[in-house]
Amino acid sequence: MLIQTARPLRTCIAAFLLPAMTTGALAQECPPQPLPLEQAREHIEKTPAKNAGLLWRVEKSGRTSWLYGTMHLMHIDYAKPGLQVMIGMRTSDVLAVEINVYEPQQPIPTSQTSKFEMSQEQLGRLKSAYQKECIAHDPAQPATHLLMQSQANRLGLFWGYGPDGRLMQIAKRTNKPIIQLESLDQQINALRPRSQVEFDAQLNSSLKSFEHGVLSSHLATLAKAWQRNDLQTFIKDTEQMNAQFPDFARRINDERNVLMARKIDDLHTEGKRIFVAVGATHMTGTHGIPKLLEEKGYTVTFVPLRNDNGQ
Structure with missing residues (x-):
């Protein structure tokens, strides 16, 4: 089965907050849709598996668990996990993820997403962006998420893959049991601006990033880095986010990482071998999950991945 519709609210959304540094023309046609299910299955079946992403081995008390840094949206050619990833998955007792899409989630009241007001200038820019991207206004979804998703789709990146x-x-x-490391409400609360000033700064940065083509190029850079197992690109991305938006970075990564690392530690202490699959930005920096587990006494080893052809 391929999941085509369910997706977490946070999907590399931090990439959308980078200031515009380059210019580029936006395509006028609507973003593409994922392949129909049968075509997608056929494509995935005939495409070789690829060892992509960021993988760490985590050891303590004679048990081995795994940390896998993901990108929530990816190209269909990378939909089949590679051998090294699958070995970690098969030798684990449970899969731990940010949000389990098979579990019902509490709906978020629309009022919580519209606490702050947009100026007429912001509304005009957002309306223009939505028209270019064929986006219907959805008050339950922040503009950053909707526009990021449309740009990812233009690059062939979809949640179902x-x-x-x-x-x-x-x-x-x-x-295999699937354990949810946080709630949807916790994710959305981390994303939610704390003041009108922060809301304006994030929205203006997001619109500028979209209008100048930086969002698309940045998503493409991260996707290629993930496909190449390029940890350094994600480290630099985290450092840039921390420098430009320290309060947002603390909420979206550092504070959530502490909670997720605590739950991972609890599961491992209970005797479970865990395969943890969460966004790659949660794995980098001094407040990343690998570092937090090291501080809890784990031996944490980064595992260089090779393509299944030995490259």
Whole structure:
């Protein structure tokens, strides 16, 4: 089964907050849609598996768990997990993810997403962006999420092909328990601006990033880095986010990482071998999950991945 519709609210959304540094023309046609299910299945079946992403081995008390840094949206050619990733998955007792799409989530009241007001100038720019991207206004979804998703789709990146969704499908098919590390409400609360000033700064940066083509180029850079197992690009991305938006970075990564690392530690202490699949930005920096687990006494080793052809 391919998941085509369910997707977490946070999907590389931090990339959308980078200031515009380059210019580029936006395509006028609507973003593409994912392949029909049957075509997607056929494509995935005939495409070789690829070892992509960021993988760490985590050891303590004679048990081995795994940390896997993902990108929530990915190209269909990377929808089949590679051998090294699958070995970690198969030797684990449970799969741990940010949000389990198979579990019902509490709906978020629309009022919580529209606390702050947009100026007429912001509304005009947003309306123009939505028209270019064929987006219908959805008050329950922040503009950053909708525009980021449209740009990712233009690059051929979709949730249904991402490693998080694919690994959940595999776990469901093999009756491996899926454990949710946080709630949807916790995610959305981390994303929610704390003041009108912060709301304006984020929205203006987001619109500028979209209008100048930086969002698309940045998503493309991150996708290629993930496909090449390029940890350094994600480290630099985290450092840039921390420098430009320290309060947002603390909420979206650092504070959530502490909670997720605590739950991972609890599961491992209970005797479970865990395969953890969460966004790659949660794995980098001094407040990344690998570092937090090291501080809890784990031996954490980055595992260089090779393509299944030995490259």
